[in-house]
Amino acid sequence: MKTFFTLACLIFGLTISAQIKFAASSDYSTVPVNSKIKVTYTLSGGNAETFTKPSFDGFQVLGQSSYSGSGGMQIIVNGQLVQSSPGESKWIFTLAPKSAGTYTIGPARVKVKGQTYSSNSVSITVTNSGSAVKSQGQTNNNTVQPDKNQPKQATSSGGKEVFMTAVPSKSSVYEGEQFTVSYRLYTRYDISQYGIEKTPSMDGFWTEELTDTKTAAKTWEETIDGKRYMVGEIRKVALIAQKAGTLSIPSLELEAIVQIPNQQNYNPFSIFDQFFKDPFGSSGIDPFAGFGTTTEKRKISSNPISISVRPLPEQGKPESFNGAVGTLEIETEVDRNKCFTGDAVVLRMKVSGNGNLPLIEYSEPGIPESFEWFDPDIIDDFKKTSDGISGTRTFEFLLQPTVPGDFTVTPSAFSFFNPSTGQYQSVELPEYKIKVLKGSGSNVSSEKMLNEDIRHIHENIPLLMLSSNTFSFSMLYWILVALLILAAAIILWYFRKRIQLKANVSEYRMHMAMRQARRRLKTAKTFLDQGKDEEYYTELSKALWLYLTDKFTIPFSELSLSNAKEILLRSNVPAEISEEFSKILDECEFTRFAPAAGRMSQKELYEKSADLIVKVQTHAAK
Amino acid sequence: MKTLSIILFSTLWFVSVAAIAQSQTPEEQFSNANALYNEKKYEEAVGQYNELLRSGYIKDEVYYNLGNALYRNNNAAAAIWCYEKCLLLNASHDDAAANLAFVNKTALGNQEVVPQNFFIMAWNWLSAQMSWQWWTYFFIIVLAVFLIVLILFLISASNKNRRIFFLTSVILFVVMILALAQSISGNYNIRHSKNAIVVNEAAQLRSSPDQDGTGVAMIQPGIKVHILEMKTPWLRVITPDGTQGWVPEESVVRLNAVSPLLME
Numbered sequence: 003m004k005t006f007f008t009l010a011c012l013i014f015g016l017t018i019s020a021q022i023k024f025a026a027s028s029d030y031s032t033v034p035v036n037s038k039i040k041v042t043y044t045l046s047g048g049n050a051e052t053f054t055k056p057s058f059d060g061f062q063v064l065g066q067s068s069y070s071g072s073g074g075m076q077i078i079v080n081g082q083l084v085q086s087s088p089g090e091s092k093w094i095f096t097l098a099p100k101s102a103g104t105y106t107i108g109p110a111r112v113k114v115k116g117q118t119y120s121s122n123s124v125s126i127t128v129t130n131s132g133s134a135v136k137s138q139g140q141t142n143n144n145t146v147q148p149d150k151n152q153p154k155q156a157t158s159s160g161g162k163e164v165f166m167t168a169v170p171s172k173s174s175v176y177e178g179e180q181f182t183v184s185y186r187l188y189t190r191y192d193i194s195q196y197g198i199e200k201t202p203s204m205d206g207f208w209t210e211e212l213t214d215t216k217t218a219a220k221t222w223e224e225t226i227d228g229k230r231y232m233v234g235e236i237r238k239v240a241l242i243a244q245k246a247g248t249l250s251i252p253s254l255e256l257e258a259i260v261q262i263p264n265q266q267n268y269n270p271f272s273i274f275d276q277f278f279k280d281p282f283g284s285s286g287i288d289p290f291a292g293f294g295t296t297t298e299k300r301k302i303s304s305n306p307i308s309i310s311v312r313p314l315p316e317q318g319k320p321e322s323f324n325g326a327v328g329t330l331e332i333e334t335e336v337d338r339n340k341c342f343t344g345d346a347v348v349l350r351m352k353v354s355g356n357g358n359l360p361l362i363e364y365s366e367p368g369i370p371e372s373f374e375w376f377d378p379d380i381i382d383d384f385k386k387t388s389d390g391i392s393g394t395r396t397f398e399f400l401l402q403p404t405v406p407g408d409f410t411v412t413p414s415a416f417s418f419f420n421p422s423t424g425q426y427q428s429v430e431l432p433e434y435k436i437k438v439l440k441g442s443g444s445n446v447s448s449e450k451m452l453n454e455d456i457r458h459i460h461e462n463i464p465l466l467m468l469s470s471n472t473f474s475f476s477m478l479y480w481i482l483v484a485l486l487i488l489a490a491a492i493i494l495w496y497f498r499k500r501i502q503l504k505a506n507v508s509e510y511r512m513h514m515a516m517r518q519a520r521r522r523l524k525t526a527k528t529f530l531d532q533g534k535d536e537e538y539y540t541e542l543s544k545a546l547w548l549y550l551t552d553k554f555t556i557p558f559s560e561l562s563l564s565n566a567k568e569i570l571l572r573s574n575v576p577a578e579i580s581e582e583f584s585k586i587l588d589e590c591e592f593t594r595f596a597p598a599a600g601r602m603s604q605k606e607l608y609e610k611s612a613d614l615i616v617k618v619q620t621h622a623a624k
Numbered sequence: 625m626k627t628l629s630i631i632l633f634s635t636l637w638f639v640s641v642a643a644i645a646q647s648q649t650p651e652e653q654f655s656n657a658n659a660l661y662n663e664k665k666y667e668e669a670v671g672q673y674n675e676l677l678r679s680g681y682i683k684d685e686v687y688y689n690l691g692n693a694l695y696r697n698n699n700a701a702a703a704i705w706c707y708e709k710c711l712l713l714n715a716s717h718d719d720a721a722a723n724l725a726f727v728n729k730t731a732l733g734n735q736e737v738v739p740q741n742f743f744i745m746a747w748n749w750l751s752a753q754m755s756w757q758w759w760t761y762f763f764i765i766v767l768a769v770f771l772i773v774l775i776l777f778l779i780s781a782s783n784k785n786r787r788i789f790f791l792t793s794v795i796l797f798v799v800m801i802l803a804l805a806q807s808i809s810g811n812y813n814i815r816h817s818k819n820a821i822v823v824n825e826a827a828q829l830r831s832s833p834d835q836d837g838t839g840v841a842m843i844q845p846g847i848k849v850h851i852l853e854m855k856t857p858w859l860r861v862i863t864p865d866g867t868q869g870w871v872p873e874e875s876v877v878r879l880n881a882v883s884p885l886l887m888e
Contacts, residue, residue, distance in 0.1 A: 456723040459689040461658045466650040469682035474760035475811055482764065490771035497779045 022047040024112055026121040031173070034129055035099055038064065041107060043093040043121055048114035050091055056108040060128070061097035099128040163190040164260055166236075168251065168304040171389075176312050177246050178327030178358045179421040180390045182212065185237040185254050185304055190229060192295075196258035198237065199301065206249045206311075208242040208361060212386045240390035242327075242358045246313035253303040261295040314419050320428045324365055326418035328357010334413050336434045343406055343440055349399040351378075351413060351431075356392040359384060364397040368412035372405040403438040410435050508555050515552035519545050519615050523608065530604055536594070538604065542611055543590035546583075549615055563587060575621045583614050650681045658689065666697040670885070677883050684714035684755070691723060694884075700731035701845035705821040705877055705884035708848065712814055712879055714755035721752075731846045738866040750802070756810025763803040770796040813879075818851045820861070820876035823884050827876070829869030833858035840869040849876060 023046045030039050039061075043053075055066075093110070104127045109120040165188050172181040187196070213219070219234040236256070243249060314327070330353055337348040353362055360382070369375050379400075384393040403409065410433050417428035473479055522545030529538035551558045554569055561569075566587060570580040589607060648656075657672035673690035691706030707724035710717050728735070740748075754762070770793060777789035822845050830837030833855050843849065843863055849871075853860035857873045877884050 456692055456695055456726055457719045459658060459661055459692045460685050460719070461655070462685075463651045463654050464683050464685040466654060466676075466681045466683055466686075468680040470680065472757065474757045474807065479760065479764075483767065486764070486768055486771060490775060494775050494778060497775070501779065 022114055022119060024110075024114075024119040024121045026107070026110060026124050028107075028124045028126060031125065032127040032129060033099060035102055037099075039097050039099070039126060041095045041097060041124055043110050043112075045091040045112055045114070045119075050112040050114055051116075052111075052113045053093060054111040055093070055095070056110050058095065058097055058107060060100055060103065060105040061107075062100060064096040064098050066093070066095045099126070102128045102130045104128075163262075164188065164193070164258065164300060164302060166254070166256060166302045166304040168254060168307050170251075170307055170309060172309075173307075174310045174312065175243055176327060176419065176421045176424075177243055177314050178325060178361070178419065180240055180242050180328060180356070180358055181309075182388070182390050183239050183241060183251065183307070184235050185239075187234045187236050187256070187258075187302070188224070188226070188231040189234075189260070190231055191263070192261040194259045194261055194297070196236070196256055198254065199257050200255040202252040202254055202306075204239075204241060204251055206243060206245050206247075207251075208244055208358070210240045210360070210386070210391055212238040212240050212388070212390070214386075238388065240386070241309075242361060243309065243311040244361075246311045248308055248310050250306060250308040253306045256302045256304075258300050258302055260298050260300050262298055263295045315424070315426075318426050320415070320417040320426055322365055322415040322428065323417045323419070323426060324363055326353070326357065326362045326416070327421060328355055328359070328418060329420060329422065330355035330357050330359075330418045332416045332429050332431070334431050336411065336436065339435060340437045341403065341439070343403050343438055345403070347401045347403070347411075347436060349401060349411060349413065349434070351397045351399075351416070352394055353396075353416070354394040356390065357418065359391060359393060359395045362395055365414045365416070367399065367414055368410075369399075369401060370403075370409040370411070372403060372407075373409070373411075374402040374404060375399055403436070406438045406440040408435065408437055511552045511555060515549050516615070516619050518552060519549040520612075522548065523612050523615075526608060530608060535604070539590060539594040542608065543587070543594060546587055546590065546611060546615070549618075553618070563591070570618065573621075575618055579614065579617050579621065582610075583618060586611055586614055650676055650679065654686065654689075657693075661689065661693050661696075664696070666693045669693040670697055674883050674885055682713065682882065684710045684717055684720070687713065688717060688720045688723075690883075691720070691727075695723070695727055700727050701821060701823045702884040703727050704731065704846045704848070705823055705879070708819070708821060709879055709884075712810075712817060714757075715752045715810070716754050716758075728846065732844060735847075736865045738864065751806055751810065756807050756814070759803050759807035759810060763800060763807055766796055766800040766803055770800055815880055817879035820849050820851055820859075820878040821884065822847045822849065822871075822875060823877045824875065827871045829861070829863070829867060829871055831869060833860070833870040837870060841867050843871070851878070 024043070026041060026043050028039055028041045030037075033039050041058075099105070104125065107124045107126065109123050111118050111120050113119075167186050167188070168183055169186060170181060170183045172179075175181050187193070213236070219236050221232060221234045224231050224233050237254065241251075333350075333352045333354070335350050335352075337350075341347055349367065351364065351367075353359065364378055364380075378397040381396040381398060382393070383396075384391050401411065412433045413431040415428055415430050417426055419426050522541055526538050526541040526545060529535075529541055547558065547561060550556065550561060550566060550569065554573060556569065563584065567580050567584040570583055571577065575583075586607070590611075593607070653672055653676050657669045657676070660666075660669035660672060670690060670693045673686055673693060676686050677690070687706045687710035691703040691710065694700075694706060695703035704724060704727055707720045707727065710720040711724065714720075751759075773789050773793040773796060777786060777793055780786050780789060822843050824845065826842050826844050829840040829843055831840050832838075841863070847863060849861035849863050851859050851861055852868070858870045859873055859876065860868065860870050861876070862868045
């Protein structure tokens, strides 16, 4: 820790010339009319080719001077000691205000290597009476030696060797405006160790620590009252005032272990000098000089500061304003303009810039009623810079259309207050048309139903019956079931009966054919015995013919001598039997009308017929 | 004598008023209750619906409306009972199912449910297609068609027709048996349902059927439990998340009861 300042000092010395900086500062921000102020323009990191001074309206220029140095030096300007770092140029104007009021001294311009750089503007309030108020940010890299005749200088050592100051970047801010407070430790001694005892509670402010504790504090050197100090910015805080009024920030308390040298003329830069003069440590200076010190634990407090917070002006406040302050920009987008119900559409509103980003809230966009949506996701991308917090804050709205159709999403206008202009700014945002097609997921709407309320009562009067009177499973019901089965059984029985009947008739006739034939033959026999020839032949031929109709269920009218043989052959009766059967038939017919001419005897014909019927019966039955 | 006649007269008057009140038809009572509900007189509506049920008009719509009135009257657990009962009477009552899901979600949050096997799920799906009464009518229709096809099968002569009629009759027979089973089970459940709802207040589920049994879990009002065993005055129940334990009989109301509201 002992080498902390030494090392930091080294780095500082080497890197300062790398970047071009052109800044304006004044020693007082508020002065009485009869006093003088000094405005200093400092250019570092380059040599000016031209310098254009601003118009100092409202001021009388009492004197001006400029100098530039390529190496670290101290020069006397207007009788004042000015210290310069290597590569710095300064232009100093001594001004006397003409009358009371607030004045802004416009930026000066320099040209370095063909490029023009503008400084910042300086705002000065001139009061009719009262004392001067130190200017913020006055304790810059190099400080002008205070003028004994003027009011007390901003950075006052108070005669101490180690002290701390709190420097706000602005002493007067708007509500919601971001500014920083820098805590700087001034020391003429080595500080081996320090720790923050008590951080002030910053009531009324939103705060964010800007100092990264892992890296070394930013350091530089300053001369106050002719004494050289090492300065370390030990803490820097970004603040956003959340209410109007005069708010105070209490002091920060620090405990440091300070190495106080025994010699009175100890110079913290001796180590630095030693290092450059004799890097091998072979100089005449006692290398054990560090041992000639006393270690002391000291409590150091910074000065409390008060900030006057102005309320945001009511005049010109847009309706859509909801607290955004800063130099901001907004971008909006939707990720698709065509989707299906149940899909999600993302609406992004991205606010970027420098301002009270962490406190910005979303304003509800105009989303169609049939869309489901939830509070947006907030995605922050903040960067801590020495000027405070900047970056982006993105609001991501997830929209879920539930009904198909054409819809318009209208993000509400975004407005913010710009403290540097003191004006409200409003940005109109574009509308987005979204075409919703019917998706396959139908459960979206039913879920929506579920989320609302119970469904309404049913007001149609139902058929109110005593529960004991219900038809289902009543006696009547079972009777109906039984009747159905019974009816089916009856129908089935009826059909079966008819089929059976049909089958029976033909079978019966077949079955009875033989018996009928026998009976007829018997009758024929009696006719034969009685000698009634004609009746005998009639009965015999009847027996044969009717046998055929019964046996083969053929109508009698369809029978003839010619087809009888075919019918027999079709019914598997052998050919000779069929032949004989038709011969007998023929014989019967013939002898019926001419009995005397019979080729066979009456008896023989009878026996033959009986024999043939039995033969046909046995063959046809197969 | 005068006082007697006054007493007689006033008794008569009261009797006649009571008779008029009694003579209100159930349809009138139902629409009265609906009117009370629409006037946001939920407690009175609950009373009317309940009376209708107590008089024996056990109807799904009465339970549905009673459930709504109970829910509006901040008795979500009893409302759940009514919706369950309504679905028991008519498994295809969509609005009761929707309201049951809604009230379950608002009163109990998302419950963990033990998944059921495929056959039980298929059976439940089938029973949700129509009320058990419709299943009985459906059975009769299917029975009639089945008998016709069966007769056709038995009397048809050609083999091709016989095959078609046989297959059809087999399918119809299966459908018929399912319909009969559905209607019998629906009817049985109404009278003997083993499901019950915790109605009044959260009940302590105990490991054994006595007051000293170790507490297994608390069951919230509105939770549906299935009764596994009865040992008066204790019931062994299983909750939808699969926890088993004993609860006192009076802490639940079975779904075969007439009303979730205990008799005063």
